[in-house]
Amino acid sequence: MTPRTRLAAASLVALAALGSACSTGASDGGSSADTSADTSAGGSVADAPAAESRQDALAFSDEADGAVPITAASVDTDRKVISTGNVALRAEDVGEARAEVQEVVDRYDGEVAEENTGTDDDGDVARSRLVLRVPTARFDEAVESLTGVADLVDASTTSEDVTTKVLDVDIRVRVQRRSIRRIELLLDRAESIRDIVAIEAQLSRRQADLASLEKQQDHLADQTAQSTITVSIARTREGQEAEPEADDAGFLTGLASGWDGLVTTAVAAATVLGAVLPFAAVALLLGLPAWALLRRLRRRPAVPAE
Known part of the structure; x- marks a missing residue:
């Protein structure tokens, strides 16, 4: 068999392996590509040991071309956490509180990623909503500082450990890059149009998956x-801070309730009186002349019959 024939046969074997690897999906595409690419160097997919884990498969594919195996130990395995927080505040001067929030952001080397601020009819700041980004290492300190900017209404934080997800994506990126380099070597060695089209x-597809x-x-x-x-x-509502704490019982509570009831009754009586008064005035204007006429008719002596 001539060298050219041997090369064409190896390319066809590699393309067949790549085609079967595509059916496995994007999640394990990296390791399949490496295994198929190794067949171009004279190996066979059947020669690969049965890998019990993704790391074993990656180690085999990397050792085939002399590269350093990609395993969990060869990538950054530091704990990775996504932290988010929500802080609700109330202040008499929203503009001043907004400025203090900016000071906290600057203190912890953060930034204001989004802001939505509204004003009242007088042009004063009435409300403000800010989305802040701060370094994860200083997240807890930043939340604690923000809760002291103004009167705290509510505060909550959540944290999600994504170490495994980060590790998985990092390994797949490295494997996919090596797979692309091997396919590029096949493309450089291909001679027939059919092989070139299939390899390209x-x-x-591998480049799209990598992106x-x-x-x-x-x-x-x-x-x-x-x-x-x-x-x-x-903004703090007017008189909100001056309101005493509510008591379920006590003299002051009863007095306040009685006064409120008296005021309510007086308002209701005044409302009814106001509604009835116009009708009473009209009845008085029409009723007085009618009553006087009726009295005059009653006093007139009766005419004797002849």
Whole structure:
């Protein structure tokens, strides 16, 4: 068999393996591509040991071409957490509270990613909603500082451990990149148009999968490096702070309830009186002349019959 024939046969074997790997989906596409690419170097898919885990399969595919195996130990395994917080505040001067929130953001090397501020008829700031991004390492300190900016209404935080997800995406990105490099080697060695078209189709698909994985990787890196805190500031209603704490019983409570009942009764009576008064005035204007006429008719002596 001539070298050219041997190369064409190896390319066809590799393409067949790549075609079968495509049916496994994007989740395990990286390891399948590496195994199929190794067949171009003279190996066979049947020669691969039965891998009990993704790391074992990756190690086998990397050892085939002398590369350093990609395993969980070869990537960053630090704990990765996505933290989010919500802080609701109330202040008499919303503008001043907004400025203090900015001071907290600057103190912890954060940034205001989004802001929605509204004013009243006089142009004064009446409400403000801010979405803050602060380093994850200083998330707890930032939340504690924000709760002291004004009167705290509510505060909550959530944390999600995504270490496994980050590790999985990182490994798949590395495997996919090596798979693309091997397919590019096959493309450089291909001579027939049929082989070139088939290899380019596989290469395009692998590059699209890699782009998708890299977007996931960038998103996770951003979410784990910077935490999100949503701060809402509302204006304190007039007289809200002066209101005493509500008591279920007591003299003052009874007095307040009685006074409220008296006021309510007086308002109801005045309302009824106001509604009836116009009708009473009309009845008086029409009734007085009629009553006088009736009395005059009654006093007139009766005419004797002849």
